[in-house]
Amino acid sequence: MNWLALVSIISAAVAVSFGAIGPALAEGRAVAAAMDAIARQPEAANTISRTLFVGLAMIETMAIYCLVIALLLLFANPLLK
């Protein structure tokens, strides 16, 4: 196996693992804040959870970008042609 493939595989793993840290922390904070808000104001639960879902989707996109980068490195790597 040539070293370019080796580096690609390692970078894919690094991209996913480190790319997941930030969104994980952010989602945890967002959910905690939403729980807090719902506990204080249960009647606003509908609005809060809708906004929460959209916000989580936005945050999650960052992790998904990393996943796509990893997949590009593994399956569509232009350097390995």
Next chain:
Amino acid sequence: MISPLTSVVVFHLGPVPITASVAVTWAIMAVLLGGGILIARRLSLVPSASQAAFELVVDAVDDQIRDTMRVEPAPYRAFIGTLFVFIFVANWSSLVPGVEPPTADLETDAALALLVFLAVIWFGIRAGGVRGYLATFALPNPIMIPLNFVESLTRTFSLLVRLFGNVMSGVFVIGIVLSLAGLLVPIPLMALDLLTGAVQAYIFAVLAMVFIAGAISERQPAPDISSQRTPL
């Protein structure tokens, strides 16, 4: 291992290769269209069980549009509702054995995101004219014009990548687990996949609403929705 970025050609229609996801998309379209026509043909004032179920879906979509966009839902119901129902059914089509959800393919998601991109322009121009729509790019400040242009492209791209990444990663993980351990092990993951699929369909529809609302809201003073709601 088969790359998730390529698609499998199942048959040729003349010179045009038809991939599996396109065939599944056609099947879903046929089912949705057939179901819709079948229900709409015998609507009655006292609804049957199936009509009540369909009305529930339409009502839920209407409520979401009212809450998110703060406008009357009628002009947007068809587009948003179709987006939601199609993506939902497409994500859950993995329940049928041997079928891979078409949203796990980059092309289907690209088409859906492109639809949203064009719909934002269409609804924006319809609400405020070409000048009015272009003026929304200069909000809140003319300095933001290049950023707003870039944003309208990148948010379309992120819409595409979000749906593709979520659905495809689910399919991919199930494939990996299946190759490691057999029969019943992937079932919890499949259940998680169904949840993700439903949430992603909802999020896609809500984001489409938010984008469209951003293009039209500056043109119209927000009407007081709560007073306009017809009592049931």
